[in-house]
Every structure is written in structure tokens, then in C-alpha cells.
Amino acid sequence: MMFGCPMCNDSHKALELMRIMHEGGHSTDAISLTTAAKAASSLVALGSGPGKQIHAHAIKTGFVSDLCVNSGILEMYIKCGDMGSAHTVFNDIPAPDGVAWTTMISGSVENGDEGRSLYIYHRMRQLG
Secondary structure, three states: OOHHHHHHOOOOHHHHHHHHHHOOOOOOOOOHHHHHHHHHHHHHOOOOOHHHHHHHHHHHHHHHHHHHHHHHHHHHHHHHHOHHHHHHHHOOOOOOOOOHHHHHHHHHHHOOOOHHHHHHHHHHHHHH
């Protein structure tokens, strides 16, 4: 149910369902954390506050090593303009895939750091 909320432009509801799950003692999984991060990224007016809570929960529950969760958190920080946190998340990904690289490159451009995007692109090419 939570997965459909951001798709229907109801990101507040997705975050509310995540809160209810957490308070009810229900365990979260990679899908619910990724969905919550996507919901938080669409609520940029709130800043990265809700996303930081989701990120902390992913660390606490061990899902921070999941590439899909990391990609969702990475995108959330980028959309909220928190490039410092985005770089930290990206650098903590052991083996970034093409999606993570592209997200970081385009996010740097979107946030006005074209030089950083070129650096990341060249780093991607070096690492293969």
C-alpha cells in the first residue's frame, strides 16, 4: 500500500504509513525504506529532515548496504539540495552501479556543481 502513495502524489501518506509501521513495531524492508526515501525526496519543501530519519533508520536496521535503499537515499539528498550528505552516501556505496553513478553526476549538475559532475564522471570511467 505504501508503495503506491508516491506514485499517486501522496508522499505525506507514504511517510505516515512508514511512521505507523515503525511505531507499531513492524519491521521494515528494503522496499519500504526505498519508498519512504522516494516520498521524502518529493517533499523538498520539508528539507532533508524526513529523509535523514529514513537514512538513520536504514543504518540502524542494516539496510544501508542495500544498493536500492542507498540509491533512494542518494536521490532524496540530491533533490533536497543536501549534496554533502549525497556525497557521503555515494562514497559509502561499496560498488556503485550505473544508476548510482548517473544519479550522482546529474545531481551535481542539478545543484550547480558541474565541475564535481565531471570529476565523478572521470572517476567512474577510471574505475570501469
